[in-house]
Amino acid sequence: MSEYTVLGKSVPRVDALEKVTGAAQYGGDVHLPGMLHGKFIRSKHAHAKILNIDTSEAEKLPGVRAIITQDDVESGRRVFATDKVLYLGEPIAAVAATDPDVAEEAADLVKIEYEVLPAVQDVMEAIQPEAPHLHSDDTKDGPARRVLRTELRKLERDDSQDHSARIAELNAQMEELADEVYYNVSAETHSDAGDVEQGFAESDLVVEDTYVIPRVHQTYMEPHVSVADVESTGKVTVWASTQGPFAIRSGIAGTLGIPLNQINVIATTMGGGFGGRFGVALTHVPAVLLSQKTGRPVKIQMTREEEFTDGRPAPGCVIKLKTGVKNDGTILAREGLAFWDSGSVSGASIGSTIRLRGVYKFPHLKVDAYGVYTNKSGTAAYRAPGTPQVAFAGESQLDDIARKLNLDPVEFRLKNMRVEGDPVPAGPNEPKVGYKETLQAVADAVDWKNRTKGPNQGWGVAIGDWTNGCGPGGMFVSIHEDGSARIFHGSMDITGTDTALAQIVAEILTLPYDEVTISRGDTNSAPYATGSGGSVVTFTMGNTAKLAAEDTRRRLLELAAERLNTDVESLELKDGQVSTIVADPPKSIGFGELAAYSLSTTGGPIVGKGSFARKPSTPALAAQIAKVEIDPETGRIKVLKMASSQDVGFAINPMAVEGQIEGGTVQGYAWATMEEMQYDEGGNVNPGFVDYRVPTTADLPTVQSVIVEVEAPDGPFGAKGVGEPPITPTLATMANAVADAVDIRITELPMKPEKVVDALHGNGK
Amino acid sequence: MKKHPVSLTVNTDTYDLLIEPRKTLLATLRDTIGLTGTKEGCSTGDCGACTVIVDGKAVTSCMMLGVSANDKEITTIEGLASRDQLHPIQQAFMDKGGYQCGFCTPGFIVASKAFLDENPNATEAEIRHALGNNICRCTGYTKIIEAVMSAAEVMRNS
């Protein structure tokens, strides 16, 4: 893409200096005069009735300014538990005090009487009739009963003829399937295409497995924090470390019944999010309530332990999967049934279960998914939410099939991949996609065909697909009298998106990269911007930036035409000036001069506007190949090589793109091999980095990233969303590499050393 | 709670403070002195975000009491750059893209400085080992290691 001067270059990020010097202001760095510190009083049980809350001792502690419970929430919306707690660590009350240590002491002095109830943590137990029920009215039919019931309902409504015989038959069949009634169901989703029964009947090989994927925490390094300041006029200001300031604003307004225009959310620099930093629930609303009550600014900062007990991690799930293929490797049918552990509230990423179809031509597909309540905190998004889990199941099973049929796992996948125009099971036809190119690229990068391995070594390949989101956003670009440009917008930068926006504007305005600066406004000042999640920012705000820069260019050309006494058509932007395209002698005028001139024109200062809502986004593939070595004594998996390719459409900043690929791959590696939130009946038992291991520099070699560019027709300069895809294949990549190394198929993650050793012994080794 | 007098030299300045004995060095730096570049990621000594240099040694400041730092010399991320020049490690993190959200970055840079000052010829394996107490959740470490390796070279050559 050499026609660009700034795009496609690995320029340092716009926030580089403040981040390497410690100057960047994160949520926890906000310190206001007179500020109080808030702490939660949390449930000590996973499931219990609250009999009494006694705050009297705590209130007497010097320095305590307020203690609030659900009684203080005038809107009546649930902020704290009242009658019943549903998980260990659920907030019951909050205290504000002059010092964080005093607040903690006070929290310990609040006495709560409980009647402990039996709890359930395992999804497969939770769906049984004898399991404790978290909410009433939560029973659903399983897939087979559902089909019967649908027919039954139809027949019962139709009185054009007598269906009584069939109705009796259906009722009898329902009765036979009495076991297939699931309890504690929070949500369900079903889709199908073709006829799976027919597909399995036509298959030469049908494989069935059950996969178990644990709940993991996003583990952004900055714990949740907010500072709220409610003025006596009722005006609310919240400093929040969040992926979605505008969502926080509407969340606070909706929860507390405060008019939107009375709330200003100032988003600080954010210490990671990965999808876990959207919700309004954790700290923002309680901080506002405490500030309302005390008339003082209040900061609430969660500890790492609180993150583990009351964060909103990625859901674990159990997936039953069946796939049928012909002997020549043609995939015919797949049937999946998933139970997602949504914790105590509805909302696990069950919609992603459809991604069990991968990017393959499945003539026959049936997918049923249920969200299941357990006594855990609720869940939230984590980098391509739901997809790493289903890709683990789907790609592990395909690998087994390739092995059984003696097919090369790369060739087998390539053979079945969809290309542009192919029908997508239960979806619209494929647009222009780069699936094959992406898998081929990673295979080439490791010289797959000539791969070799020693004893206990193995190679694993897997893919994962994702489509970036898209949302509304607005932006201004102004030109200063020194000729430089400034972008003003309200979207949050986590991955380097501000840098990409500056590169886009610089390219269009023909300015050097460092002549474009960027400011983020708060929700009072900036135009609306969609939240930074779903790999949405470069796509959405990139398109917005393009529009704003083009609008700026238009105005620059108009002003220059006036000044140079010519028409707009004979002018172009070049090297930060407006110049005549062909003219003798050539004439040109600098942006600075035009900006100064604009101040005295009737049109006024140069402000370009971009406003964008939606364009179709294009699916992107990530493909990975790992080479591992297993120590049969300890079960330790050593990664010898990890290559990760991704179709990013167009890499606006290759260094930032590589950073996403590397980071996502390592997160996936960790999910595969070490991470797991563990629960017993009392709740989470590993709420800290000692027992919840995340990878460090010592764990992995360098990740080799391979950038593939198959242009997205509607992306800015062809770019696709980048942040999420790289985590999607890794769980399966690792499991497939282990299978190749020591001939064991681990279907339950994480593959901790002890599990590998057990599997090896079970395998008679 | 009764407060104790302490004298801390942080970067170039000396602070005579009265602090509660339960306050950590991290809380003292951030809340009392107002140097917020040092971050709190866990408060249990397990993430390295709060790393500072105390008398030449890298220390997780969430695990040290402020009163124990009495009369000691402390370097924080704010003390690395001179007025007009970044420390080579800072420059390398910038050039190599060794950070994303940046929350772990002060800890990594300070830990790297303490290590490279003592081990200018460190190998990649040694650097990976030395930084094993610092967690970064964004980068996957590839570019962090590249940055530290290249900074080590610059430091050796200057």
Ligand code: FES
């Ligand atoms: S905050 Fe000190 S090690 Fe994590």
Ligand code: FES
């Ligand atoms: S850059 Fe975000 S934790 Fe390291």
